[in-house]
Amino acid sequence: MKISSTISLFVLILLAPITGISAYGWNSSKAMADEIELSANINKATVSTRTLKKIIREERRFVLFNSRRLNGECLSICEAEAEAGTQNPINEPTDKPSISPTKSPTDRPSKNPTKSPTDTPSVTPTKSPTDKPSVSPTVTPTKSPTDKPSISPTKSPTASSTKSPTDKPSVTPTTSPSCKPVCDDQQENLGDGFSAATGVGGYSSEQCYPPIVQLDANNLAGIDDSVAVFVGGSYYGRRAAEVEGNMVVLGDLSVESNGPGNFVSVGVGTHVLPTSGGECIKVGGSISAARDIQVFNQVPSMYCDIVYKGSATNNNRWKTNGSVRRDANLDLSEYEKMKTVLAEKSQYWSTLPSTGQAIYESWGNPTGQTTYECGSEDVQVFNILPNEREKIEGVHTIYFSKSCLDKTILINVHGDGNRNIDAAAMHYEGKMGFGPGGFPTCITSSLLWNFPDADSVDIGNGRTSEFHGSVLITGDMTLSTSGQSGRTMVLGDIIHDSDSGSEFHSYEFNPPTSLPNPACVDESTQALTESSVKALEAPTKYESTQALTESSVKPLVSSTKSPTKSPTKSPTTASSSSAPSKCTAIPQNRLPSGSWKTTNSNCNKCKPPNNKKWWPCNLNPPICEGNCIFK
Known part of the structure; x- marks a missing residue:
């Protein structure tokens, strides 16, 4: 019998109990019945002591053994079994499985296993991690931060700052700030609202102010809401005619019986006037009027209010289309502050060195003439020293050279005490007077007379010509001439007193080049230092023949020094006989x-x-x- 037949028979015998196939062929129904009956006659004791597994093993061995004998052939599987059978009873199963597995064998055996695992990983990494990395690490890491920056830092900082502040500033700080903190006050020249014309539809800065003419109330020259006359003390109108423009008086406003009869709008003036409906006169103290006074009322469309903080005497004599009212809470702090600003400017401007020459010529006469010879600089500064009184107190004529046109002109009159200024006729290229064709109004609007130290200033001093140019006086002022054309900034009192009539004519101070603002001066290059003051002491720094006297230098030097480190512990006590009386x-x-x-x-x-x-x-x-x- 061939080996294939033997294997087929072996399989059939194994499947016989399940499929109904016997060891000798397919069972008929009768055979199956007989076998059932035979099973029923099996002794119960025997069934209970033999397991199914044992039965299968015994039956398999029996069939295989007899199959070999009947066919005269022997399988290798049987030879081992036969040899084992000579030693062990057939009925006893072996304790070791057969050599060949019982499961379905593969048609081809797997390759021989390697004797030992390799010490290097395969090309393709296995699912489980190896004890060594499959690929060598890269030269430079990727996501993880490097120990050194990948790119050198930029030479200059970026526009926006980094999140964390650096230990050193990104940009070198400037040598010095361009402006002091108070520079944002925008106080150019005499100050915003005090110097150039302001207001909606204000007088064009491209034009020079008009000459002084008769009033045409229905055809005004323009708008100017700035303060034309500022009085840090009180105003006393004794003998006068008119005061043109807006007016602020921090003290009292008093008009006597021969005092001015027109305020704000006047019969003869520039007629560049405030906007109707505003507060044209503000008074921090009391007001009084000993006569009737016209206030901006020549036509119904002209009207404004007078506001005062103190008491009033005869307030019904102020004739206005607006109101005359008391306001106990009138806020004048803006103007109080301006006193400090103007005082600072006056002191600072007085330290500017001369750029032009004030030439005095008398030819041996009691009085002579002064010529203001302008140079090439845009700002022309003239310094009249305390020992040069003849240049302002002994003149019958004042000349401005041809080169003064289109220049900013600052005339510093130094010296304390009482200063007198001759209101002499002013000439430019043969033109004089305040009317049409007279002294150029462009020069009038570009000219400032500064009195930084005087206790009082008398503008007139016995002469009666129009005094052209704005004035800045830290002390008191007396206007004794026929008129002054320009801004009037007086930190003390104004005494308006002239036997020839006297008028304040409203002109702006709007020079072609602004004067330096002490609040915006770069201290490292422009502020007055002690070294620059020493330079002022040289005879050639001011006028070619005059030296700055020691008395005028000392106030300038002291103004630049810091205050004393600490006040005295307590004021000295004086006896009643030595107590100060002033x-x-x-x-x-x-x-x-x-x-x-x-x-x-x-x-x-x-x-x-x-x-x-x-x-x-x-x-x-x-x-x-x-x-x-x-x-």
Whole structure:
């Protein structure tokens, strides 16, 4: 019998109990019945002691053994079994499985296993990680941060700052700030609202102001809402005619019986006037009128209000289309601040060195003439020293050279005490006077007379010509000539007194080149230092033949120094016999930074029984000392 037949028979015998196939062929129904009956007769004890597994094994061995004998052939599987059978009973199963597996064998055996695992991984990594990385790490890491930056830092910083501040600034700071903190006040020249014309539809800065002419109320020359006349003290109208433009008086406003009869709008003037409907006169103290006064009322369309903080005497004599009202809470702090600003500017501008020459010629006469010879610079500065009084007090004629047109002209009149200025006729290229074709109004609007130290200034001094140009006076002012054309900035009192009639004519101060603003000066290059003051002492720094005297230098030097480190522990106590009887101005060198020297006449207002409530008696720290009462 072939080996294939034997295997087929072996399979059939294994499947016989399940499929009904016997060892000798397919069972008939009768054979199956007989076999069932035979199974039923099996002793119960035998069934209970033999397991099915044991039965299968015994039956398999029996069939295989007899199959070999019947066919006369022997399989290799049987030979081992036969040899084992000589030692072990057929009925006893072996404790070891056969060599060949019982499961379905593969048609081809797998390759021989390797003797030992390789020490290097295969090309393609296995699913499980190896003990060594499959690929060597890259030269430079990718996602993980490197120990050195990938790119060198940029030479210049980016526009926006980094999140964390660097230990060093990205940009080198500037040498010095361009402006001081107060520079944002926008106080150009005399200040916003005090210098150039302002207001909606204000007078064009491209045009020079018109000459002084008769009023045509229905055809005004333009709008100017700036302050034309500013009085840090009180205004006293004794003998005068008119005051043109907006007016602010921090003290009292008093008009006597021969005082001016027109305010704001006038019969003869430039007629560049405020916008209707505003507050054209503001008074921090009391008002009084000993006569009827026209106030911006020539036609119904012209009207404005007068506002005062103190008391009123005859307020019905102020004739206006607007109102005359008291406001106990009138806020004049803006103007109080402007006193400090203007005082600072006056002091600073007085330190500017001359760029032009003031030439005086008398030819041996009691009076002579002064010529202001302008140079090539845009800003022409002239310094009249205290020992040069003849240049302003002994002249019958004043000339401005041809080169002065289209220049900013600053004339500093140095010296304290009482200063007198001759209101001599002013000429330019043969033109004089305030009317059409007269002294150029462009020069009038570009000219500023500065009196930084004088206690009082008399503009007129016995002469009666029109005084052209704006004035900045830190002390008191008396206008004794026929008129002044320009801004009038007086930090003390104004006494309006002239036997020939006197008028303030409203002109802006709007020069072609602005004067330097001390609040915006770069201290490293422009502010007055002690070294520059020393340079002013040289005879050639001001006029070619005049030296700056020691008395005028000292106030300038003291204004640049810091205040004393600490005040004295307590004021000295004087006996009643030596107690001061006056309230006088504190010298500049003893004032703290930011305060400016005033005049003795201004401080005299603080002496009892005056008891003034306004400047300078209301300042802290005070700028006056002695027998003073401060509010």
